Amino acid sequence: MSQIMNPPSSSRIKVRPAAEREGRKDYISIRDFGFYYGAKKALDAISLDIPERQVVAFIGPSGCGKSTLLRNLNRMNDLVDGIRHEGDITINGRSIYDPGLEVISLRRRVGMVFQKSNPFPKSIFENVVYALRVVGVRDRAVLEEACETSLRKAALWDEVKDRLNDSALGLSGGQMQRLCIARAIANRPEILLMDEPCSALDPIATGKIEELIHELKEQFTIVIVTHSMQQAARVSDRTAFFYLGKQIEYDTTEKIFMNPTQAQTEAYISGRFG
Amino acid sequence: MASSSDSSTPRGEAWVWFSGLGLIIGLGMVVGLLALVLMNGATVFWAPPVPVAQVDDGRVLIGQLAQRRIRAGSPADQPRYERQYQVGLRELNGNSYLWIDEAKIKGETFPADVLGLERVENGPAFVRPQTLRKSDGKIIPATDAAFEAAFQAEVAAAAAVREKLIDITRHRIGDVNAAMDQARVALRRAEDLKITDEVAALQKEIAQLDGRFASLQEEAKQVVAGGAVASLVSQDAAGREVVVPLTQVIRAWFPNRLDTWGRVNLFASRLGEFIFDEPREANTEGGLMPAIFGTLVMTVFMSLLVTPFGVITAIYLREYAQQGPVLRIVRISVNNLAGVPSIVFGVFGLGFFVYVLGGSIDQLFFADQLKYNNNTPVFGTGGLLWCSLTLALMTLPVVIVATEEALAAVPRGMREASLATGASKWQTIRDILLPASAPGILTGVILAMARGAGEVAPLMLVGVVKLAPSLPFDGSAPFLHLDRKFMHLGFHVYDLGFQSPDSDAARPMVFATTLLLIVLVVCLNLGAIWIRNRLRARFKGASF
Numbered sequence: 001m002s003q004i005m006n007p008p009s010s011s012r013i014k015v016r017p018a019a020e021r022e023g024r025k026d027y028i029s030i031r032d033f034g035f036y037y038g039a040k041k042a043l044d045a046i047s048l049d050i051p052e053r054q055v056v057a058f059i060g061p062s063g064c065g066k067s068t069l070l071r072n073l074n075r076m077n078d079l080v081d082g083i084r085h086e087g088d089i090t091i092n093g094r095s096i097y098d099p100g101l102e103v104i105s106l107r108r109r110v111g112m113v114f115q116k117s118n119p120f121p122k123s124i125f126e127n128v129v130y131a132l133r134v135v136g137v138r139d140r141a142v143l144e145e146a147c148e149t150s151l152r153k154a155a156l157w158d159e160v161k162d163r164l165n166d167s168a169l170g171l172s173g174g175q176m177q178r179l180c181i182a183r184a185i186a187n188r189p190e191i192l193l194m195d196e197p198c199s200a201l202d203p204i205a206t207g208k209i210e211e212l213i214h215e216l217k218e219q220f221t222i223v224i225v226t227h228s229m230q231q232a233a234r235v236s237d238r239t240a241f242f243y244l245g246k247q248i249e250y251d252t253t254e255k256i257f258m259n260p261t262q263a264q265t266e267a268y269i270s271g272r273f274g
Numbered sequence: 275m276a277s278s279s280d281s282s283t284p285r286g287e288a289w290v291w292f293s294g295l296g297l298i299i300g301l302g303m304v305v306g307l308l309a310l311v312l313m314n315g316a317t318v319f320w321a322p323p324v325p326v327a328q329v330d331d332g333r334v335l336i337g338q339l340a341q342r343r344i345r346a347g348s349p350a351d352q353p354r355y356e357r358q359y360q361v362g363l364r365e366l367n368g369n370s371y372l373w374i375d376e377a378k379i380k381g382e383t384f385p386a387d388v389l390g391l392e393r394v395e396n397g398p399a400f401v402r403p404q405t406l407r408k409s410d411g412k413i414i415p416a417t418d419a420a421f422e423a424a425f426q427a428e429v430a431a432a433a434a435v436r437e438k439l440i441d442i443t444r445h446r447i448g449d450v451n452a453a454m455d456q457a458r459v460a461l462r463r464a465e466d467l468k469i470t471d472e473v474a475a476l477q478k479e480i481a482q483l484d485g486r487f488a489s490l491q492e493e494a495k496q497v498v499a500g501g502a503v504a505s506l507v508s509q510d511a512a513g514r515e516v517v518v519p520l521t522q523v524i525r526a527w528f529p530n531r532l533d534t535w536g537r538v539n540l541f542a543s544r545l546g547e548f549i550f551d552e553p554r555e556a557n558t559e560g561g562l563m564p565a566i567f568g569t570l571v572m573t574v575f576m577s578l579l580v581t582p583f584g585v586i587t588a589i590y591l592r593e594y595a596q597q598g599p600v601l602r603i604v605r606i607s608v609n610n611l612a613g614v615p616s617i618v619f620g621v622f623g624l625g626f627f628v629y630v631l632g633g634s635i636d637q638l639f640f641a642d643q644l645k646y647n648n649n650t651p652v653f654g655t656g657g658l659l660w661c662s663l664t665l666a667l668m669t670l671p672v673v674i675v676a677t678e679e680a681l682a683a684v685p686r687g688m689r690e691a692s693l694a695t696g697a698s699k700w701q702t703i704r705d706i707l708l709p710a711s712a713p714g715i716l717t718g719v720i721l722a723m724a725r726g727a728g729e730v731a732p733l734m735l736v737g738v739v740k741l742a743p744s745l746p747f748d749g750s751a752p753f754l755h756l757d758r759k760f761m762h763l764g765f766h767v768y769d770l771g772f773q774s775p776d777s778d779a780a781r782p783m784v785f786a787t788t789l790l791l792i793v794l795v796v797c798l799n800l801g802a803i804w805i806r807n808r809l810r811a812r813f814k815g816a817s818f
Binding site for chain 2: 074076079081104105107108111112114116118119120121122130131133134135167180183184186187
């Protein structure tokens, strides 16, 4: 574990020993997972394991359920009325639907970056340290250190270090998205969910974020939903292909892109449908 | 609408014109109303030249032109006018205002010696001065060059005496009376409970207060005797002698001698009195300070009450309540609350706030007061608190609806971002949703203030009075007296316009008061809008 990942002395956020995180191949485990919006079935019998500290990409045509699955990993779908699920998702062996597990503490462990960058109408500094503020960290030194660490990890520090107190809404689109990443990793989650993080960005900003994903996977398990085949191929270790709510194929990215077992996967990847 | 398909005009074009017409009519009415109020209200304090008019029945009158109108029944192509003069001297003429047929006026002259007087009693007077009897007994004829200076000096001296007298009779004696009332209640209680040493102490205190009362009365007498001897002998238009003691004169001016600067000064002085002084003569003269102050305090207090209630309700309805038929009914009810006639809120306020709540407060906290002060209620009668609460209830739907809209308008992404970082729902509402929707909430508060400040009907039932003896805010603890009755500009307009003994004298004041009420509401709104714009600026990007 690198020096910057060590928590500030007074931080309340627990980081588990590195040894515990090594080698868990089924760090996130999705078992026979089905999901309904009202009567509409959005996901059907999904089963896949996401290994620790790898990047897993979810691909598939629009409406295939990949975002729904992603948003279930930190239970963001709880905000929607009339939802129902079957099967189970466990993170590090514990079900995320365990009644004893508060959804708030789950979300503190599973950070999320959204398709549309959504900074708060606050200063850059307050945006980054928001997650620490909500757990009650008041120590200015701790907040400042966390802010710098997160912004450095999000490759934004050099661009904004002189205007941390300016409004975050004055940043460019790519900077805003990197700010959102900095905000998502500020309280040191274990998992980072990214829902099409580059879909609204130009190629240069996209390149920066992809580089960032490469660096972040040293410390986080990353699940990314993307519409760009190239992006999935570039950043991910493993790829899952979904179609109409069903998991068609899940394997190493190399295998999926070079030698898919399913005809549908091959058709989608080669651009024949979707 | 043209139904032929080959018409080159797009269908619906006519409706654009109709809606434009609607806008013009609406704007025209608003502008017309404001112009009428502004013209009539702003000219009240202007002093025009005052003519001496000869009427062909031999009468002569001195009076300021008040109105000119077409005589009833005169032919439309050859209108005949009549003029209304404010002649003043109500004690001699019986009426301050006279209507004269214009055709019967033989001539008007503007002699320089016409003198206008504003008096403490009996309204204004327009006279031609003869002699001034000064305080030291000297008599100066009006033809003397030193007359005007000596006269104004005596008026100023008399005004100082009057101020002193008011200070003694109204304020200092008032304080003694208030202390006396309290002591008497305490004495009755002590006697009833047989606390002997307290009875003795209170009796001693009352004796002391009696002594102070007597000495103040003596002081007042001396002030009157010491300074109030100057008087002005003058003639009215008919040549009758009018003697005016100068302590009766508030302001004196020579309307036909004044230059523009003098008229502007007079205007400013009258405007100052109007805004900063207390009313006189059944509210038809003097100032409106208590009413301005009452309106302001009540409106601000109402805003402070309605904002938290409305915002909390809206947060519950939008963020926590289970969406469903029950909530829909609640929403419909809240929206309909905005359409309930305001007098209904007044009746509710009287029945619930004043009698039930106020009555209970009196039973609980002011039981002694009730028992030993002839059942005089404290909170169990109309007052500032109940007025503010009633209006807060009335304007609640406005704030609720505005807040709900503002909360709904916060981008979904912002809410999700907050929840995704592990913030609880309440933290998200407090830290993200409320700041982001603050401008929208303030818009609701602005609307509520505008409605509340102009409301009269419910206030008449729950605590607004024609003449309040004291302001709801003063130097004695607890400073803000929520139980006191107060005066209100809106009620003042009603009172002047419809309850005044002299409707002609009240008419200009109605316009002036209306203008003042509008200005006050605009000022309150501008203040709130300023705050809102500052908040909005915080949510805009610094640079792009």
